[in-house]
Amino acid sequence: MLTNTAAGTSSSKAMLLVLADGRFPSGNHAHSGGAEAAVHLGQITNANSLESFCRARLNTTGLVMTAVAAAAASGIDALLLDDAVDARTPSPSLRATGRKLGRQLLRAARATWPDTSLDRLATERPHGLHQPIVLGLAAAAAGLHREDAAAVSAYETVNSPISAAIRLLGIDPFEASGILARLAPELDAVTARAVESSERAERHGITALPRTATPLLEINAEWHATWQRRLFAS
């Protein structure tokens, strides 16, 4: 699908696939999106509970991050957005993870789509920015639109725990792909809501971005960060 913007121009479908590819080397593979802690707590035990977990993550923190990605792609100030993500992420471990993944994505994006604004960001913010902000800016550098950045962000919200659960629980990979396909309409819906939020944020300021959260994910993340033995970094 070519994405139509308000201006009526279309973005490259192929470029979107490059950014969305799970093999895009941005460090995601070492993170479970909260799945490792949830598996240990018995919150994810099979394909059904994995799907519920993904749905919850998508509609809460996923919506927030997706809206932030859309906002960054549309040119809303990255530093303001970084504060907004901090304010919406109570867990210090998750904030650190978000910045780490942001730094790693920035490295991959700069090498893939050389761009002076990405270079400037790396110099100005050596500690990194939250991952969805970098995702939005990378999408812009790739000539993609906010709708594209949002779609990738929403997809990552569920793809990360699903690929981790395949490794953690031995979930049947075909079943896992089925979950992704079943979630697709909800991914599109979250993407659309996120894009609308980013448009409101342009008019009314970043307080218009969504504030939904899953406290359990935040609590789990703090616990997971203390483990001595774990397969995933978060």
Add this chain to the structure above:
Amino acid sequence: MHLYHEHATPPPHAGSPKHTRGRHSALRIGLGGPVGSGKTATVAALCRSLNEDLDLAVVTNDIYTREDAEFLIQEAVLPPERITAVETGACPHTAIRDDISANLEAIETLENSGGPLDLILVESGGDNLTATFSQGLVDAQIFVIDVAAGDDIPRKGGPGVTTADLLVINKIDLARYVGSDLEAMANDAKAQRGELPVMFTSLARTDGIDEVAQWARQQLHLRSRHTV
């Protein structure tokens, strides 16, 4: 010689892709190989052998613990701030080959917090015979196998055995107990690797590590000739 930092300073140019790597950045040598072949012991022995006159750091890629990093700290081969553990999400080969982001970040943090370094050893998590390092992560790689895992490994080949810049065959002191034929291993390795070097070690007795350390020094020398 070593500056001690309580808190690692974040990298000043986080996210630099490889092509922006500074001329004076450290040489990076990767150590890969199957579980239990002696990668960590090789790293420890190399550090002991090289750290008198070289500034060293180590990145470990443990599969699910920090044991390798902690072993190196306990062995006191390097100060703790020179050793970083990277988590690999159950895929050690991905972290050294397909998506090297976390390892690159660990390297940059070490370089930026510890002052200029000469050499960074990147130890892979124990993996299979196909695990090799990306050229984007290391300048040269050592593949470590051991005689006790079977003397047919060099014959079987695979990317680690055939393409690594140096093949180390460890635990030669055990060969007679497990019926491994060292000469056959050497011949098979030669057949697979042509002119690429093979070294035999017994780290329980520190045999052979001087030769490996000399090889590492030679890599440093070759690189400094190329970059000056």
